[in-house]
Amino acid sequence: HGDVVVLGIETSCDDTAAAVVRSNGEILSQVVSSQADLLAKYGGVAPKMAEEAHSQVIDQVVQEALDKAYMTEKDLTAVAVTIGPGLSLCLRVGVQKARRIAGGFNLPIVGIHHMEAHALVARLIEKDLQFPFMALLISGASIFTSLPPLSRAFCYCRVYDHREEVSFIILIMEVNKKASGSGGHNLLILARDLGQYIQLGTTIDDAIGEAYDKTAKWLGLDMRRSGGPAIEKLAMEGNAESVKFSIPMKQHKDCNFSYAGLKTQVRLAIESKKIDAKIPISSASNEDRLSRADIAASFQRIAVLHLEEKCERAIQWALKMEPSIRHLVVSGGVASNQYVRAQLNMVVKKNGLQLVCPPPQLCTDNGVMVAWTGIENFRMGRYDPPPPAQDPEDFV
Ligand code: KG4
Numbered sequence: 001h002g003d004v005v006v007l008g009i010e011t012s013c014d015d016t017a018a019a020v021v022r023s024n025g026e027i028l029s030q031v032v033s034s035q036a037d038l039l040a041k042y043g044g045v046a047p048k049m050a051e052e053a054h055s056q057v058i059d060q061v062v063q064e065a066l067d068k069a070y071m072t073e074k075d076l077t078a079v080a081v082t083i084g085p086g087l088s089l090c091l092r093v094g095v096q097k098a099r100r101i102a103g104g105f106n107l108p109i110v111g112i113h114h115m116e117a118h119a120l121v122a123r124l125i126e127k128d129l130q131f132p133f134m135a136l137l138i139s140g141a142s143i144f145t146s147l148p149p150l151s152r153a154f155c156y157c158r159v160y161d162h163r164e165e166v167s168f169i170i171l172i173m174e175v176n177k178k179a180s181g182s183g184g185h186n187l188l189i190l191a192r193d194l195g196q197y198i199q200l201g202t203t204i205d206d207a208i209g210e211a212y213d214k215t216a217k218w219l220g221l222d223m224r225r226s227g228g229p230a231i232e233k234l235a236m237e238g239n240a241e242s243v244k245f246s247i248p249m250k251q252h253k254d255c256n257f258s259y260a261g262l263k264t265q266v267r268l269a270i271e272s273k274k275i276d277a278k279i280p281i282s283s284a285s286n287e288d289r290l291s292r293a294d295i296a297a298s299f300q301r302i303a304v305l306h307l308e309e310k311c312e313r314a315i316q317w318a319l320k321m322e323p324s325i326r327h328l329v330v331s332g333g334v335a336s337n338q339y340v341r342a343q344l345n346m347v348v349k350k351n352g353l354q355l356v357c358p359p360p361q362l363c364t365d366n367g368v369m370v371a372w373t374g375i376e377n378f379r380m381g382r383y384d385p386p387p388p389a390q391d392p393e394d395f396v
């Protein structure tokens with residue numbers, strides 16, 4: 001195909017993002033518009049509100065991405081867009097925009113699986129990262145439901161359940177089929193090849209990011225940059241040994257995760273310490289602040305220890321299946337956390353692998369990962385033909 005330039009569009013949750021990326025790995029532009037104020041106000045993502053916010057900024061975000069790349073739609077090779085998993089109302093805004101551009105300028109369209117994009121963006125920054133590799137994908141929202149009947153776009157990503165040797169089940173990737181729920185946002189996978197992933201573990205209830213966000217909310221932290229960064233910062237002031245939380249799923253011999261129980265433990269600890277979330281941390285007394293910091297630090301230690309334990313087990317397991325694995329990728333919003341990175345780096349090194357962790361702005365939701373995954377798929381001929389120029393608005 002030669003030189004390929006792809007516009008990537010991402011609207012699966014609360015960030016409206018677009019980017020233009022070239023097949024040599026050059027990031028020509030990246031734009032993210034966050035619904036930070038909405039998030040702070042409601043302490044979470046409200047689908048209808050998020051949809052409206054996406055609709056308001058999508059044209060502007062895409063235009064800015066093109067302008068910053070000194071390009072017009074005519075210079076593009078294809079348009080890539082996240083089609084799931086995510087909030088269907090939100091995904092739709094991105095898909096409609098992508099189809100309008102693709103239809104108007106006769107461009108192929110590449111439907112992208114959000115979690116595959118989180119994993120593959122690591123190949124953009126680490127040229128040495130070859131299949132097979134392992135990936136731990138740690139993100140947020142557990143309210144994410146399904147891949148909606150979104151577009152006629154087809155996504156080629158398949159995630160196989162390791163227990164089903166031949167047939168695939170777990171995460172979908174065909175339009176009109178139900179996708180994973182929260183599990184999709186806390187995944188341990190063995191990436192065999194483009195579009196081929198074996199699921200080694202997932203969450204049986206909440207994703208780790210959801211636990212960070214709730215803990216932050218209950219501790220009265222500033223949620224404007226989502227809960228994770230607020231906990232990470234506050235935890236530095238606290239004593240991680242001070243509150244005793246138990247490690248989830250100690251008795252299970254698999255590689256699955258569970259964060260609902262830890263969430264409950266945190267809530268109970270907060271209640272017993274009489275911490276009032278209505279008093280923002282900025283107006284808390286010194287003593288109150290310290291007690292919140294202790295909970296943040298203790299929560300973070302156990303939440304991450306749970307990741308460490310399951311990763312170690314998964315690495316040992318995967319190496320038996322695929323001895324040629326050399327890397328573990330850690331990506332998704334929670335992977336922008338420095339403590340998470342440092343702890344996992346130790347586990348990975350100890351087990352003879354190398355950690356690949358994209359820079360923080362490529363770990364949280366972004367358009368670059370979508371554009372890059374679009375390039376990888378496009379090069380393999382995995383794309384849809386341009387939609388009709390006069391795309392009926394009711395295609396979804
Ligand atoms: O991948 P992402 O941006 O969106 C989803 O696909 O869910 O992940 C968002 C999650 C949120 O739960 C957020 O609190 C968490 O990533 N997060 C963090 C940090 N930055 C973002 N968690 C812990 N520490 C951080 N520094």
Ligand code: ZN
Pocket residue numbers: 114118139140332333364365
């Ligand atoms: Zn994400």
